Amino acid sequence: xxxxxxxxxxxxxxxRSLLRTSAAAAGGLAFGLPSVARAAGTSTLIxxxxxxxxxxxxMVRFTANSWRVSPNLYNGxxxxxxxxxxxxxxxxxxxxxxxxxxxxxxxxxGVLFHDGEAFTSADVKATFDKMLDPETSAPYRAxxxxxxxxxxxxxxxxxxxxxxxxxxxxxxxxxxxxxxISARGIADFENITVKPYGTGxxxxxxxxxxxxxxxxxxxxxxxGRPELDRILxxxxxxxxxxxxxxxxxxxxxIADLDGSTAIDLASYEGVEVQEVPGGNFNNLVLLADRxxxxxxxxxxxxxxxxxxxxxxxxxxxxxxxxxxxxPVSEVYRYFDADLPMRTPDLExxxxxxxxxxxxxxxxxxxxxxxxxxxxxxxxxxVQAMAQQIGINFTIEKMDNSRxxxxxxxxxxxxxxxxxxTRPTADLILTKLYHAELGIDEGRWATPESNAILxxxxxxxxxxxxxxxxxxxxxxxxxxxxxIISAFYNNLAANNDxxxxxxxHRIGLDMPLAKVTLADGAPSRG
Amino acid sequence: xxVRFFLRRVAFGxxxxxxxxxxxxxxxxxLPGDAATVLLGDTATDQALEEVRRQLGLDRPLPVQYLxxxxxxxxxxxxxxxxxxxxxxxxxxxxxxxxxxLAGIAFVSVAVLxxxxxxxxALAHGRxxxxxxxxxxxxxxxxxxxxxxxxxxxxxxxxxxQLLPSSGAxxxxxxxxxxxxxxxxxxxxxxxxxxxxxxxxxxxxxLAVSQSEYIRAARLHGLPPGRVTLRYILPNALTTAVAVxxxxxxxLMGSVVVVEQIFAYPGLGRLMxxxxxxxxxxxxQACTLLIGTIYIFANLVxxxxxxxxxxxxxxxxx
Numbered sequence: 001x002x003x004x005x006x007x008x009x010x011x012x013x014x015x016r017s018l019l020r021t022s023a024a025a026a027g028g029l030a031f032g033l034p035s036v037a038r039a040a041g042t043s044t045l046i047x048x049x050x051x052x053x054x055x056x057x058x059m060v061r062f063t064a065n066s067w068r069v070s071p072n073l074y075n076g077x078x079x080x081x082x083x084x085x086x087x088x089x090x091x092x093x094x095x096x097x098x099x100x101x102x103x104x105x106x107x108x109x110g111v112l113f114h115d116g117e118a119f120t121s122a123d124v125k126a127t128f129d130k131m132l133d134p135e136t137s138a139p140y141r142a143x144x145x146x147x148x149x150x151x152x153x154x155x156x157x158x159x160x161x162x163x164x165x166x167x168x169x170x171x172x173x174x175x176x177x178x179x180x181i182s183a184r185g186i187a188d189f190e191n192i193t194v195k196p197y198g199t200g201x202x203x204x205x206x207x208x209x210x211x212x213x214x215x216x217x218x219x220x221x222x223x224g225r226p227e228l229d230r231i232l233x234x235x236x237x238x239x240x241x242x243x244x245x246x247x248x249x250x251x252x253x254i255a256d257l258d259g260s261t262a263i264d265l266a267s268y269e270g271v272e273v274q275e276v277p278g279g280n281f282n283n284l285v286l287l288a289d290r291x292x293x294x295x296x297x298x299x300x301x302x303x304x305x306x307x308x309x310x311x312x313x314x315x316x317x318x319x320x321x322x323x324x325x326x327p328v329s330e331v332y333r334y335f336d337a338d339l340p341m342r343t344p345d346l347e348x349x350x351x352x353x354x355x356x357x358x359x360x361x362x363x364x365x366x367x368x369x370x371x372x373x374x375x376x377x378x379x380x381x382v383q384a385m386a387q388q389i390g391i392n393f394t395i396e397k398m399d400n401s402r403x404x405x406x407x408x409x410x411x412x413x414x415x416x417x418x419x420x421t422r423p424t425a426d427l428i429l430t431k432l433y434h435a436e437l438g439i440d441e442g443r444w445a446t447p448e449s450n451a452i453l454x455x456x457x458x459x460x461x462x463x464x465x466x467x468x469x470x471x472x473x474x475x476x477x478x479x480x481x482x483i484i485s486a487f488y489n490n491l492a493a494n495n496d497x498x499x500x501x502x503x504h505r506i507g508l509d510m511p512l513a514k515v516t517l518a519d520g521a522p523s524r525g
Numbered sequence: 526x527x528v529r530f531f532l533r534r535v536a537f538g539x540x541x542x543x544x545x546x547x548x549x550x551x552x553x554x555x556l557p558g559d560a561a562t563v564l565l566g567d568t569a570t571d572q573a574l575e576e577v578r579r580q581l582g583l584d585r586p587l588p589v590q591y592l593x594x595x596x597x598x599x600x601x602x603x604x605x606x607x608x609x610x611x612x613x614x615x616x617x618x619x620x621x622x623x624x625x626x627l628a629g630i631a632f633v634s635v636a637v638l639x640x641x642x643x644x645x646x647a648l649a650h651g652r653x654x655x656x657x658x659x660x661x662x663x664x665x666x667x668x669x670x671x672x673x674x675x676x677x678x679x680x681x682x683x684x685x686x687q688l689l690p691s692s693g694a695x696x697x698x699x700x701x702x703x704x705x706x707x708x709x710x711x712x713x714x715x716x717x718x719x720x721x722x723x724x725x726x727x728x729x730x731x732l733a734v735s736q737s738e739y740i741r742a743a744r745l746h747g748l749p750p751g752r753v754t755l756r757y758i759l760p761n762a763l764t765t766a767v768a769v770x771x772x773x774x775x776x777l778m779g780s781v782v783v784v785e786q787i788f789a790y791p792g793l794g795r796l797m798x799x800x801x802x803x804x805x806x807x808x809x810q811a812c813t814l815l816i817g818t819i820y821i822f823a824n825l826v827x828x829x830x831x832x833x834x835x836x837x838x839x840x841x842x843x
Contacts, residue, residue, distance in 0.1 A: 061609065137577045137580065193611060208619070211789075236789040237795075238675065238692070240674075241678055245691045245692060247683060400558075401563060402556075402558060404558055405562045
């Protein structure tokens with residue numbers, strides 16, 4: 001396991017801080033620069049993405065790329081800033097009742113949809129009525145929280161009624177799947193995949209599914225007209241084509257990168273690689289309801305033989321941080337930085353296996369889906385590390401669809417899961433560990449563990465929540481059913497004339513309203 | 526041209542298409558997972574899956590699903606894409622036309638260049654030109670598209686040369702020059718892989734024919750060499766090359782999928798990849814039908830051209 005170019009990360013860091021400074025400087029110059037840029041022609045930003053973008057639907061039919069794009073076409077009631085803090089968006093303020101069972105949001109006045117109609121509480125109600133309708137099958141409906149209904153008592157007020165106390169509603173409403181669609185858009189929902197009905201800073205010019213998307217500045221945007229006149233999103237699936245296009249200034253930025261491409265790009269002059277911590281991870285699932293992993297000594301033995309540093313470095317291609325067998329990364333509010341990182345201890349691991357009745361180790365199978373390739377990498381590396389204590393893993397690889405429909409969350413086999421950052425620590429913990437509210441992926445939940453999660457999500461008492469989530473992280477680390485060795489950093493790259501290209505810690509949002517182009521940008525009449 | 530020969534070929538083609546739709550339908554059933562599992566991903570619960578399946582009509586018995594699809598398709602309605610929730614016909618046409626341009630240019634280039642190179646090699650049999658042509662042709666066939674494509678991007682589109690755009694496409698109406706520049710690298714990649722087949726067949730065909738009795742007789746009669754080549758050698762030598770060209774269309778359509786992915790070319794290949802990975806039954810069926818139709822049509826044309834080049838073939842088959 002060789003370490004890739006070790007000068008890369010400090011370099012990227014200094015670039016990033018440099019970028020912040022220059023962004024601030026550009027902010028100061030905002031009165032001078034854009035007029036110059038505009039005089040020279042329209043300012044167009046071209047962003048490339050890999051992967052598919054079949055649809056612009058923010059609610060039901062979306063992909064990662066639709067999420068990236070949606071903050072430009074739509075607004076939510078709230079939004080995340082780059083650091084992952086909740087900010088007002090279409091709502092200006094909000095508060096919960098004493099039991100946290102209903103939330104009241106006050107809406108922004110004077111906001112217009114792209115079709116010129118005014119934004120009101122009726123649009124919010126229409127959006128959430130649609131999402132809550134089981135017929136809609138909105139995939140992330142459950143992850144919005146236990147919403148039962150939405151009321152619109154007057155034009156600028158909405159009330160969310162909940163079936164259980166839920167403190168994180170302002171955060172979950174900040175996600176890309178909770179964008180507000182106009183009541184007319186809800187009525188025309190069958191065209192929502194190609195026709196956006198939003199209030200966002202950019203309006204649709206043209207969209208060819210899975211190929212290109214062109215947007216233009218919305219002059220009536222409530223937060224002021226964006227600096228950019230136009231945005232073009234191009235889908236370039238091939239890495240070589242992507243890198244070449246960036247270097248040739250055929251595109252100005254790449255919205256998603258893997259670690260090795262980032263290392264490659266960082267070596268080119270005029271290219272800035274941006275890297276911020278994230279929360280995506282792969283977990284090796286050790287089913288706790290059947291041997292051999294029903295015995296926590298066996299789970300702990302395996303956790304102890306993992307060389308986390310090495311594993312994290314290879315998995316994330318040097319663009320990630322070490323994880324501690326629980327899914328809460330530093331980007332979440334209730335991350336417990338004081339929980340000590342587990343270090344490898346082979347002697348202790350062997351002793352635990354003997355105690356558990358496996359003096360000669362055992363054989364076990366891990367199933368991996370073919371995508372992303374990190375699933376297989378993780379399995380292969382764990383296989384090599386576990387051999388040291390006599391656990392012999394065999395690896396079975398299969399097509400992703402087959403994996404998802406026959407292995408994932410069936411509770412029958414060990415496999416490697418793949419999860420993206422959720423809006424809150426509560427959502428990822430509840431999803432993976434709670435027996436009723438989530439999937440209890442490791443078949444591990446107990447009434448006690450469920451109770452901790454329920455109590456933590458119900459209270460708005462910050463100190464209490466911190467304490468409960470810290471307790472849960474420790475439990476998950478010491479007793480939990482997953483090996484989680486790394487969190488992936490979020491990466492993007494842009495040519496140095498692009499100022500303020502966003503990379504968020506939480507979620508995939510790529511809001512381009514504040515991006516500007518400096519001297520050196522190619523002129524695109 | 527015998528009409529019976531033509532009609533038999535068409536009837537055969539239509540039957541093949543029908544069989545194709547059944548096979549594709551069964552294949553998509555054999556693949557694990559369906560549009561519902563792909564749509565819901567890691568948010569799937571059994572209840573949600575059932576709901577989505579019901580909405581997409583995936584809960585109906587298989588023969589019912591197939592027959593209702595076929596009934597609509599025969600009336601020109603290919604349904605709505607499950608993944609995109611848009612009319613399949615509207616989704617398929619623009620990429621189809623884009624692919625047709627790409628594959629069409631590649632095919633014509635392969636035909637013209639391949640035959641020209643093959644004839645040149647045969648006429649220079651055993652000499653330097655022959656050797657050079659074969660080296661180039663075999664070089665092309667030995668490098669797969671997924672290597673050659675990025676290689677061409679690195680050489681011709683990257684600094685320092687930067688002669689051509691690295692990827693993407695613009696429509697002909699936006700500017701013929703720009704359109705052509707975007708076409709060159711993908712077309713070149715496609716040609717490189719296919720041209721060896723045609724060169725080889727043409728070369729051996731020309732060699733075989735030029736050693737035949739009647740060509741020797743023509744030469745002994747003192748006919749000029751150019752006339753001998755064009756009037757007597759080529760028509761007889763090309764029948765095999767035409768057959769190979771028709772087969773190459775199948776190969777070409779496979780390569781188009783890879784090349785479109787590398788060069789981000791918005792064609793049918795990319796759409797098809799997407800439709801399969803999202804288990805979008807309607808879209809898969811429509812894409813396959815289109816490609817199947819082209820393949821069968823190409824073979825029909827090849828049969829007719831062969832019959833025209835060598836009337837004995839058509840007579841035998843009629």
